[in-house]
Structures are given as C-alpha cells and as structure tokens.
Amino acid sequence: MENYPSKTTNKNAAPGIKVPGHLNSEPLRQIKFHKHSGFKKEFYKIIADFSGDWIYWVNPDSTIGFVSTSCKYFTGYESDEMTNELEFFNRILHPDDVKKFEFEMNKINQGHTISNDEFRIRTKKGETIWISHMSLAVFDRDDKYIGRYVCNKDISDMKDPKRMIVRRGDVIYQAYNDASVGYYQIFYDGRIKTANNFFVKLLGYDSLNDFEDLNFEDYCVLNIEKRMNLKHSILKHGHVKDFESEWIKKDGTLIYLRETAHTVINPDGSQTFYEGIVNDVTDQKKAEEAMRELSFEKRKTEELKTEFLAMISHEIRTPLNVILNFTQLSKSDFEDISSSELSERIEIVDREGKRIQRTIGLLLEMAELQTGTYDTNMTEVSLVDEILLEIYGQYQNLSIEKNISFAFLNELANVKIIADKHGMFQIFNQLVDNAFKYTQNGQIVMKLYSDDEKQIDVEVSDTGIGIDKEYLPYLFTVFSQEDHSYSRMFEGTGLGLAIVKKHCELNGVSISVESEKHKGTKFFVKFSV
Numbered sequence: 001m002e003n004y005p006s007k008t009t010n011k012n013a014a015p016g017i018k019v020p021g022h023l024n025s026e027p028l029r030q031i032k033f034h035k036h037s038g039f040k041k042e043f044y045k046i047i048a049d050f051s052g053d054w055i056y057w058v059n060p061d062s063t064i065g066f067v068s069t070s071c072k073y074f075t076g077y078e079s080d081e082m083t084n085e086l087e088f089f090n091r092i093l094h095p096d097d098v099k100k101f102e103f104e105m106n107k108i109n110q111g112h113t114i115s116n117d118e119f120r121i122r123t124k125k126g127e128t129i130w131i132s133h134m135s136l137a138v139f140d141r142d143d144k145y146i147g148r149y150v151c152n153k154d155i156s157d158m159k160d161p162k163r164m165i166v167r168r169g170d171v172i173y174q175a176y177n178d179a180s181v182g183y184y185q186i187f188y189d190g191r192i193k194t195a196n197n198f199f200v201k202l203l204g205y206d207s208l209n210d211f212e213d214l215n216f217e218d219y220c221v222l223n224i225e226k227r228m229n230l231k232h233s234i235l236k237h238g239h240v241k242d243f244e245s246e247w248i249k250k251d252g253t254l255i256y257l258r259e260t261a262h263t264v265i266n267p268d269g270s271q272t273f274y275e276g277i278v279n280d281v282t283d284q285k286k287a288e289e290a291m292r293e294l295s296f297e298k299r300k301t302e303e304l305k306t307e308f309l310a311m312i313s314h315e316i317r318t319p320l321n322v323i324l325n326f327t328q329l330s331k332s333d334f335e336d337i338s339s340s341e342l343s344e345r346i347e348i349v350d351r352e353g354k355r356i357q358r359t360i361g362l363l364l365e366m367a368e369l370q371t372g373t374y375d376t377n378m379t380e381v382s383l384v385d386e387i388l389l390e391i392y393g394q395y396q397n398l399s400i401e402k403n404i405s406f407a408f409l410n411e412l413a414n415v416k417i418i419a420d421k422h423g424m425f426q427i428f429n430q431l432v433d434n435a436f437k438y439t440q441n442g443q444i445v446m447k448l449y450s451d452d453e454k455q456i457d458v459e460v461s462d463t464g465i466g467i468d469k470e471y472l473p474y475l476f477t478v479f480s481q482e483d484h485s486y487s488r489m490f491e492g493t494g495l496g497l498a499i500v501k502k503h504c505e506l507n508g509v510s511i512s513v514e515s516e517k518h519k520g521t522k523f524f525v526k527f528s529v
Contacts, residue, residue, distance in 0.1 A: 054131070054152040060145055062086060074131070074154060076124025094120035094128060104133075113137045118155065130159040182257075182278035185264070188231055190217035193273050202257075202280060204250035222246040222254065234263050234274050244281065256285040302370065320360065324353045362495040365426070369502040376420040376506050383415040383527075387424050388446055388458070391432055398436055405443035412448055415456060417527060423503035427511075430496040431460040431523050439464035442520070456527040467515040475513060476501035 054074040057065035063086065067079040075082075075092060082088045093101055097119045104115045115135040120128050132153040140146055182199035186192050192211045200208055203220055221227045226245050233240050239262035247255050261276025327350045368374035381387065392408045399406035417424075428446070435444045442463030451457045467475065476497050504511045508528065515521040 054154075056082065056150050058148040058150060060147060064088075065147060074123070074129070074152065075121065089121075092121045092123075094122060096120065104135075108135065108137070118159070129154060129156045131155065182280075183275070184278070185273050185275040186216060187273045188235075188271070190215040192216045199278065202249075202255070202278070203247065204253070220247050220249075222248055230259070230261075231274070234261055235271065238263055240276075255280060255282045257281065320353060320356050323349070324357065327353055362499060365499055366495050366502075369499065369506075374506070376423065378418055378420055381417050381419050381421050381424060383417050383424070383456075383458075384410060384412075384448065385414060386421065387428060388448060390425070391428050392446065394429075395432055395436060399444075402436065402440075404436065404439055404441065407443065407445045409445060409447040409449075412450060412456070415448070417456075419507045419509075420503070423507050427500050427503050427507075427509075427525060428458065428460065430500045431525075434496060435460060435462035435464065435521070438462065438521070451526070458525045458527075459522060460525075461520065461522040463520040466517040466519050466521055467513075468517055469515075472513065472515065476511075 052070055052073075053068070054070045055068040056071070057067075059065050064083045067082045069079060071077060071079045071082055077088075077092075085091070090098075090101075100117065101119055104117050108115050113136065115133070117133055118130060119133050120130055122128060132155050134151045134153075136149045136151075137145065138147050138149055182196065182202050184192060184195040184199050192208070192214075195208055195211070200206070200210070205211065217224060217227055223246060230240060230243055230245070233243075239260075241260045243259045243261070245257060245259070247257050249255060257278045258281045259276050259278045261274050263271045263274045265271055327346065365374070388408060388410075392406070395406055432444065432446065439462045444462045445459070447459040447461070449457055449459070501511065504525070510526045510528075512524045512526075513521065514524075
C-alpha cells in the first residue's frame with residue numbers, strides 16, 4: 001500500500017484547507033472535522049455503510065481501518081480478507097494496469113491529495129472488472145495526516161458494452177428461470193439460444209440440452225408461415241405483442257401460446273436473435289371453443305324450434321279453418337232439429353277446433369317473438385277501458401259457467417300508458433285465462449292500484465291449485481309445464497306465460513309471482529312511471 005509524506009502548505013488551496021505541496025489543479029471544498037482522527041474515521045465509515053460502492057479506509061501505517069460490505073460484491077472476497085492483508089489491492093490488480101497504478105501512487109507520494117483513475121481488477125472467480133478508483137487524503141485541523149478515504153465504483157458496463165449485454169441477459173434469464181411464464185432467446189434461423197425451465201417443460205422436454213440438435217421451428221411450430229410473419233414483424237417494428245399461435249409438444253400434443261417478443265441488437269448493430277415471454281392459453285382457447293360450440297348448438301336448436309313452430313302453424317292452420325267453417329254451417333243447418341246428441345257433438349267439434357285455433361295463434365306469436373319479427377306498435381293506451389275492462393267483460397260468461405267469483409278492483413283513475421296494445425292485452429288475457437284454467441272454486445281478482453313506490457301495479461290473483469316453489473324459476477320458460485305427463489289434468493302448451501314474459505320485456509314492464517301449492521297464485525305486473 002502507498003504511504004503519505006509529511007504535510008506541507010500550498011498557496012493555491014482553498015481557504016482553511018491544508019493540503020500537500022503538489023496539489024492537483026482542482027480546489028477542494030472546505031471540510032471541518034473535530035481534531036480527533038477517530039471522529040473523521042467514524043464519519044467515513046457511516047458513509048460506507050450506506051453506499052453501494054466499495055469503500056475502505058487506509059490508516060497512516062498502510063493498514064486497513066475498515067472495509068464496506070460491498071467489497072464482496074466487487075471482488076468476491078470478504079471484507080476481513082482485505083483487512084488482514086496489506087497487499088490485497090496489489091494482489092487483485094490486473095497485471096496490465098500495475099504500472100498505471102504505480103504512477104498514481106507516485107503522484108500521491110509526491111503530495112497529491114486526490115488520486116482518481118480507472119483500473120482493472122481480478123475477482124475471486126477470475127473475472128475481470130473495471131473500477132473507478134478515487135483516493136482522498138484526510139487531515140485534521142492541526143494539519144496532521146490521519147488516513148486516506150478510498151472509493152471504488154464498478155464501471156465495467158461503460159468500458160465494455162458487450163459485458164453489459166451479457167450481464168443484462170444473465171439478469172433477465174435468472175429473473176425468468178423460476179417464473180411461471182416461459183422465457184426464450186431464439187436465433188432467427190430457428191435455433192434456441194437459451195430458455196428458462198418453464199419454457200422447456202411447457203414443450204414437454206426435460207432440459208435445455210434436448211434442444212441442442214433440434215431446430216425449434218421444425219419440431220415445435222405448427223404453422224411455419226405464421227412463424228415467418230412473426231419474425232418479419234419483429235425485424236420490421238422491433239417487437240410484437242400478444243401474438244397467438246399453435247405449438248407442438250414433444251409428445252405431439254397441440255398447445256396454444258401467446259407471445260410478446262422483441263429483437264436484440266448486438267454491439268455491432270446486427271440482429272441475430274430475439275427474446276420473449278410466452279403464456280400458455282390452451283385452456284382458455286378450449287373454453288372459448290366450447291362456448292362457441294355451445295352457442296352454435298343453442299342457435300341451431302332455436303332455429304329448429306322456430307322452423308317447427310312455423311311449419312306446424314302453416315300445416316294446421318288451413319285445414320283448421322275448413323273445419324271451423326263447416327262447423328258453423330252445420331250448426332245453422334241443424335238449428336231446427338231437436339236432437340240433443342247431435343247438438344252436443346257439434347259443440348265438441350266447435351270447442352276443440354277453437355282450442356286448436358288458440359294453440360296455433362300462440363305458436364305463431366311465439367315464433368314472431370323468438371325471431372324478433374314481431375312488430376310492436378307503441379301508442380297511448382287506456383289501461384282500464386281498452387285492456388282490463390275488455391278482458392273483464394270477456395270472461396263474465398266463463399265465470400258464471402264455472403261458478404267462480406270474478407272481480408275487477410280499480411283504485412286509480414283512468415290510467416293512460418304508452419304501450420303496444422296487443423302486447424298489453426295478451427299479458428292480462430293470458431294471466432286471467434290461466435287463473436280460470438287452474439281455479440275450480442273460489443275467486444279471481446284483477447286489481448289496479450299504486451304501490452308504495454308510487455308505481456302502477458296490476459295484480460291478478462286466484463284461489464286455484466297454486467305452484468310448487470321448485471317450479472317457479474321455470475315458470476316463464478317456453479313449453480314449460482309443471483305437469484309433463486300425458487294424463488295431466490289441465491290442457492295447455494306451456495306457451496302462455498312465455499309470451500307474457502316476452503311482451504312485458506318489449507313494453508318495459510316487470511312481472512313477478514307469488515304462489516303456494518293448493519292456496520292460490522298472485523301475479524304482479526309493475527309499470528314504471
């Protein structure tokens with residue numbers, strides 16, 4: 001280690017600073033310390049403890065006072081190894097820089113307070129790194145030399161750009177090696193330069209060595225043309241993002257990967273390989289494909305159902321009209337005949353014909369609602385006069401025939417709404433029709449009122465057979481019926497409430513239901529105002 005000569009004064013020094021006689025041209029800032037040297041040494045030690053640089057203190061007898069923990073990061077040696085060896089720095093100095101270092105030491109011996117130059121050192125692993133070496137002589141207020149503060153900075157990346165690239169690659173590789181995404185570096189000719197463990201396992205291989213004699217593109221890429229487009233895009237734009245393609249695993253399994261990659265520019269400006277990360281999106285792709293297939297099947301089913309509705313409507317409608325026309329003629333012809341049996345048979349034909357007519361009407365309307373071809377006509381409608389009272393009048397005879405009380409309770413004035421008149425009529429006609437169908441005794445009530453939220457409500461209630469709670473979620477489903485058996489007690493297609501729901505949606509009203517088995521049912525139609 002170098003020594004410092006006795007202290008002399010230099011007229012060029014800044015005021016209050018005592019420096020050796022041969023001071024370099026740059027003046028020092030004034031630094032005032034306590035006269036005891038231990039205070040200064042402790043001050044520099046605090047600086048060293050909070051620095052990432054390799055810092056140490058040289059005592060006047062050339063022994064080492066302290067060494068920062070960064071010594072190991074720079075040299076690979078522990079701090080105490082340097083402390084215990086006087087010639088430590090000389091030993092790790094690169095042979096080609098020995099004369100350069102000796103020249104700096106001679107300047108210090110000639111009285112220079114500051115020495116600052118660049119040297120190479122050999123680490124414990126035999127690697128060569130560049131350091132910026134700054135040495136500062138320290139004196140107390142009595143001009144007594146108390147030691148030297150030395151600071152070394154790693155400047156290898158600035159001195160050797162290739163080393164910077166290698167180190168950058170090592171850092172990236174290490175960061176990705178244990179990650180849950182694939183990382184690769186691939187030459188543009190298709191050979192793998194390096195890859196992390198996840199990437200290797202993703203393709204079904206045991207280690208990176210398995211790719212040594214393989215061309216990645218020949219064995220792992222399904223679509224070579226697509227791969228060429230990827231490389232062309234990287235070379236042209238410098239990067240690609242979220243590029244999806246199909247790859248082949250070692251066992252032949254097809255997987256889907258999403259890549260984000262960019263080209264790597266060498267120090268000479270060439271581009272020999274690119275690097276990127278990959279995510280396995282196979283499960284996502286399979287899920288999307290399953291959803292597409294499900295959606296296709298669902299659409300196909302709906303199309304078949306619609307075709308069936310249209311077909312059956314067309315095929316039955318024509319002969320049905322003939323039956324009904326001849327029924328009316330027969331009734332006229334036999335009005336003067338007192339045969340009760342003949343009259344009863346004609347009534348049966350008439351009733352069943354109308355039942356088929358009603359069913360066909362529902363099928364046609366459901367077909368239009370399902371396909372979106374139903375033409376809504378939004379106009380101002382009197383909810384009481386044009387809808388509820390009209391329905392109330394139509395079901396008076398049936399009420400008398402079944403001996404069921406049927407009432408309409410109106411708590412509001414004549415309410416005007418903007419709605420599709422036919423749709424409104426269908427909603428309440430189907431609800432009342434169902435009430436009569438499933439009620440054998442008791443009462444049916446239509447009630448118009450304003451609820452607590454000041455909205456208009458129409459309630460249709462009955463004392464009929466009620467609905468099981470388990471069936472309520474399926475109540476408005478097409479072709480849905482609680483009793484599916486052929487021997488069921490009540491007729492119907494399961495279309496009525498599905499049509500009600502569709503018309504409610506088209507008219508912007510909500511519908512809900514409350515029911516208990518054997519105690520009756522209540523439907524609530526709510527209009528927003």
